[in-house]
Amino acid sequence: MSDLEPLNSINSGIIAEDKIRALFPILHQEVNGKPLVYFDNAATTQKPIQVIDALKKYYEVDNSNIHRGAHTLASRATDYFEQTRNLVKQFINAPSTEQVIFTKGTTDSINLVASTFGRKFIAEGDEIIISTLEHHSNIVPWQMLCEEKGAILKIIPIHDNGELDLEAYKNLLSNKTKLVAVVHASNALGTINPVKEMIEQAHEFGAKFLLDGAQSTAHLDVDVQDLDCDFLAFSAHKVYGPTGVGILYGKWELLESMPPYQGGGEMIKEVTFAKTTYNDIPYKFEAGTPNIADVIAFGEAIRFVNQLGKAAIRKHENQLLEHARERCATIKGFIPIGTARDKVSVLSFGINNIHPFDVGMMLDASGIAVRTGHHCTQPLMERFKIEGTVRASFAVYNTIEEVDRLVESLTKISKRKN
Template sequence: MNTIDQESAVLNDLAKIRSAFPILHQQVNGKPLIYFDNAASNQKPISVIQALEHYYKHDHSNIHRGLHTLAERATVAYEESRKAAASFINATESDEIIFTKGTTEGINLIASTFGRKFLVPGDEILITTMEHHSNIVPWQMLCEEKGLELKVLPLLDNGEANWSQLNSMLSDRTKIVSIVHASNSLGTINPIKEIGEKAHKVGAIMVVDGAQAAAHLDIDVQHLNCDFYAFSSHKMYGPTGVGILYGKRKWLEAMPPYQGGGEMIKEVSFDQTTYSDIPHKFEAGTPNIADVVAFKTAIEFIDRIGKKAIIKHENLLLDYASKALTRIDGFRIIGTAPEKVGVISFVLEGIHHFDLGIMLDAKGIAVRTGHHCTQPLMECYGIEGTVRVSFAIYNTIEEIDILVKSLESIVNRLRS
C-alpha cells in the first residue's frame, strides 16, 4: 500500500464506492470511461436510480391534496426530502426549504420576490468577478428593471476575490450581497461567514450560490448565518431538475409569491386570493415529485460516506493532480487560491482548449472546455476558456495518472 492509500480512509473503500455507480463501468470510444466533469453534473449511485424507479412503481400520485393512500405516500416521501435537505445544511426548520428546478431558479426567485419588493432605485447589489452567469444575469435584470447598481468586487491573480476592497464597496445603499461559495471555474472557496457579517453590518442580506459547494463542503447555514443558500441536487449525486433554496423564515414570510397557480394558495376567489404559508407559497403547480423524493437518497449516500471523508479524499485528488499536471510543459492553472474545492481549470500554452477536450474524449476522458458560464471571469484573465477537470468521491489517483499521461502525449504530438 502506498502513502496515498494510507492517507485516505475513503480510498480503501473506493472500489466499493465506485461499484455503486453503474455509469462508470463502461467503455467510451474504446477506453474505460474517466469522468472528470463533476462540476457540471456528477453521476448517480444505484440507490438514487432505484429510488426513482421505486417511486414510480409503487408510490406515485400528486401530492398534498389527495386523500387516498398513494397521495399520502407520495406526500410523505416529498416532505421527508424537505426534512432531509434541511438537516443536510442544518437549517432551523424544514419550512425554510423551497424546492426549485435548480440553483439558477433559486437565485431568480430571490431577485423576483425579495428584489422586487424590497429594493428601490439607487440601491446596490454586490457580487464578485468569479460569479457564474446564474449569479450575474438575474441581478442585472433586476437592476435594469428597478434602476439599481450592480457592483463587482475584483479578483487577485490567484483567483481569490480582493476582500481588502470589500469594506469600501459596501455602503448603506448595498441591499444584497450575493457570492458563490465555491467557484465552478476556479475552485476558490469564499469566506461566506465573514462576508455575511460585513454585509449584515450595512443592512444587506447575504445570498450564497452553493451549487459547487453542496457536495464538497460541510454546509451549516446557521453557522454561516446567510439569509439565502441555493444549491442543486444534480451536482450532489441526485437527480437533475431539483434545486434547493434555503431562506430565513423572516424573509420567506415577508416575500411575495414567485409564481401563481395551484398549491401556493390558501383560498382563491375572483375578488381576492390568499396564499399558503411557507414553503408552499413558493411552490406553485405540481412539483418535480419523483426527483425530489429520490434526492433524499442522494443525501443519504453523502451522509453514509460523510463530508469529512469526502473532503479529505477530494483534497487528496486536488493536491496530487495539481502537482502532477504542473509538471507538463506549458501547463498553467487558472485559480490557485489556497482554499479550493476539487476543480482544476487550466490552459496549455499554444493548444486550444477545444482541441484538448476532443483529444481527451477520444481517450475516454470527459472534461469540460470553454468559459464554464463565467465569461466575465475569462475576460478578466484575458483568455477565451479553459479545460476544467473536476473531481467527485469516485475518482481515483490512477485516473489522474492516465489524464497526465494523455496530456503529455497530446503535448508531444502537437508540439512535434
C-alpha cells in the same frame, strides 16, 4: 442504508473506492474504446444506484400527486417527498423544514429571490454586490433587476490567483448596499470564498446575503445558521442527485415578507374571483405539481453523502486534486488557471498553443470526460484574458489511477504542440 457502512472507515476516513464505484452503473462503460474517466463533476455528478432505484420505485409503486390526496398512494408520495425536505433541513442545518423550498435548480432559486425579494425591496439607487467569480446564473438576474429598478450592480475584483480582493469588498459595502450575492466555491476555478466573514461584514451595513452553494454543498459542510446567510441556493444534481431539483433556503422573516414567485395550485389558501389568499411557506413558493420523483430520489443522494461523511469525501477529493496539481506541473506548456490556497476539487488549466476545446476533444478520444470553454463565467475569463479553460473536476468515485491517465493523455497532447 446499512449496506453503505463498509464504504469508509469512520475512524480513518478512508474511502473504499471499489465499493463506491460499484454503486455507480454509468462508470462501468467504455468511451471510444477506452474505460470511461469522468472528470466533469462540477457540471453534474453521477448518480448512485439507490438514487436510480428510488426514481424507478416511485413510478412503479408510488406514483401520485402529493398533498391533499385522500388515498394511499398520495399519502405515501407525500410522506417520501416531505422526508426529503426534512433531510435537506438537516443537511444544511436549517432551523425548520418550512424554510426549505424546492425549485428547479440553483438558477431557479436565485431568480426566485430576484423576482420576489428583489422586486419588493430593491429601489432606485440601491446597490447589489456580486463578484468576478460568479456563474452567469448569479449575474444576469441581478443585471435584469438593476435595469428594472434603476439599482446599481457592483463587482468584487479578484487577485491573479483567483481569490477575491477582500479589501476591495470592504470598500464596496455601504449603507446603499441592499444585497450581496456571492458564490461559495467557484465552478470555474474551485476557489473557496471566506463567506462567513463576508456575511458578517454585509450585515454590519444591513445588507442581506445570498450564498450560491451550487459547488460547495457536495464538498463542504454548509451550516446556514453558523454562516448566518439570508439565502442559500443549490442544486441536487451536483450532490449525486437527479437533475431538475434545486433548493432555496431563506430566513423565516424574509420568506414571510416576500410575495409569491408564481401563481397557481398549491401556493394558495383560498381562491375566489374577488381575491386570493396565499399559502404558508414553503408552499407559497411551490406553485403547481413539483418534480416529485426527483425530489424523493434526492433524499437517497443526501443519505449517500451523509453515510460517507463530508470529511472523508473532502479528504479523498483533496488527495486527487493535489496529485493532479503535482503531476500536471511537469507537463510542458501546462498553464494552471486559478491557484487559490483554498479550493474544492477543481483543476482549471490551459495547454500552451492548443485551444481548450481541442484539448477536450483529444481527451474524449481517450475516454476522459472534462469540461471546456468559459464555464458560464465569461466575465471571469475576460479577467484572465482567455477564451476559456479545460476543467477537470473530481468526485468521491474518482481514483488516483484515473488522474494518472489524465496526466498521461495531457502529456501526449502537449508534445504535439510544445
